[in-house]
Amino acid sequence: MTIRLTWQRVALALGALALAGMAFAWSGLFQIAASSGHWRVTDWFLHWVMRNSVKTYSSFQTPEEVTTDQGLVSAAGHFRQSCAVCHGAPGVRPSPVMQKATPHAPDLAINAREWTDRQIYWILEHGVKYTGMPAWGAKDRPDEVRRMVAFVRRLPTMTPAEYRALTEVAAGVDVAGVRPGVTAVCTGCHGNDGRGRGQPDIPVLGGQRADYLLASLERYASGDRASAVMQVAASQLTRAEMRALADHFAAMPGLQAGPLPRTHPLLTEGRHADQLPACAGCHAPDRAHPVIAGQRATYIADRLRNWRGDEKVVDARKPHATMPVIARRIPKEQIEPLASALAAADPGD
Numbered sequence: 001m002t003i004r005l006t007w008q009r010v011a012l013a014l015g016a017l018a019l020a021g022m023a024f025a026w027s028g029l030f031q032i033a034a035s036s037g038h039w040r041v042t043d044w045f046l047h048w049v050m051r052n053s054v055k056t057y058s059s060f061q062t063p064e065e066v067t068t069d070q071g072l073v074s075a076a077g078h079f080r081q082s083c084a085v086c087h088g089a090p091g092v093r094p095s096p097v098m099q100k101a102t103p104h105a106p107d108l109a110i111n112a113r114e115w116t117d118r119q120i121y122w123i124l125e126h127g128v129k130y131t132g133m134p135a136w137g138a139k140d141r142p143d144e145v146r147r148m149v150a151f152v153r154r155l156p157t158m159t160p161a162e163y164r165a166l167t168e169v170a171a172g173v174d175v176a177g178v179r180p181g182v183t184a185v186c187t188g189c190h191g192n193d194g195r196g197r198g199q200p201d202i203p204v205l206g207g208q209r210a211d212y213l214l215a216s217l218e219r220y221a222s223g224d225r226a227s228a229v230m231q232v233a234a235s236q237l238t239r240a241e242m243r244a245l246a247d248h249f250a251a252m253p254g255l256q257a258g259p260l261p262r263t264h265p266l267l268t269e270g271r272h273a274d275q276l277p278a279c280a281g282c283h284a285p286d287r288a289h290p291v292i293a294g295q296r297a298t299y300i301a302d303r304l305r306n307w308r309g310d311e312k313v314v315d316a317r318k319p320h321a322t323m324p325v326i327a328r329r330i331p332k333e334q335i336e337p338l339a340s341a342l343a344a345a346d347p348g349d
Ligand code: HEC
Pocket: 047, 050, 079, 082, 083, 084, 085, 086, 087, 098, 103, 104, 105, 106, 108, 111, 112, 114, 120, 123, 124, 128, 131, 132, 133, 134, 148, 152
């Protein structure tokens, strides 16, 4: 006797299967213990699904540029703060607790070779569901993700000494009122002299207004100012430590607090036709705005570009809405020359 395949029978069979599945889930027999690991076949299947998903989505959900050859220090420092606990790092073992997760985080010195830059970018930006691999900590910071792609790429050949050189600076300073060790986290990226270790993406803190540094730390910690790197660094500070560190770095030599140089017309005259006020109208010694002369050109240009992308902000009178509106009015081809003119009073490293 043969059973004829009809739609009704198929539907019935599927329904029975779903019910059996529900009954199994309800029974509590499904093994969710991380200690039991995965069967080999489950492990293979899950990785196959993940790999296909990453391949598909990374082909259209990534920007044109997914890596960079600049700014390894901030990526390495962020990796040390946020990733090494699960993945380990050159010369650093992952936390044994995190290695008891299923799946546990792979050694990227081995696994990074299996992925293209574009795929790593996608994984870092979005994270991986059901694995504990988190998404990037801040929205709209493709520049931060790019630097991390470059860092992950370097892991297979990075020695412990190279990793230490990227993440630590010798002979740290003590700042009164700040827990021991915390200041060393800051100087690992910002340097003992607050000049950012010559890195293109790390701003000069020396000579900056202390109130502005403090406000920035608060806004990073709350997520108001988007940076995964600085959010992690700032959220471990108490309010008193923020104050002490802001005062400490502001008191160092670095930025040029005097009137802006007359080396670019937008700095001191603005541009009437575009309703662009002179930068010097606000960034002046007697005004409570950040010091920008002597700041690193790449950092200035990146901030201006980042603000330009923020098109939701339309009312320049709102707090922190000023710069997005101003940045959009700067002619695109003037961003680099303007940033270079400001940086020309270079603190030198
Ligand atoms: C809570 C633990 C945890 C943290 C923190 C974490 N990861 Fe992961 N990560 C994982 C796990 C687990 C996987 C494996 C996902 C899989 O293969 O299914 C993974 C996968 C990856 C992969 C893909 C490699 C592969 O073959 O699966 C990269 C690249 C990666 N992580 C980088 C990072 C970076 C960079 C950070 C820090 C910003 C980070 N991870 C933070 C747990 C973590």
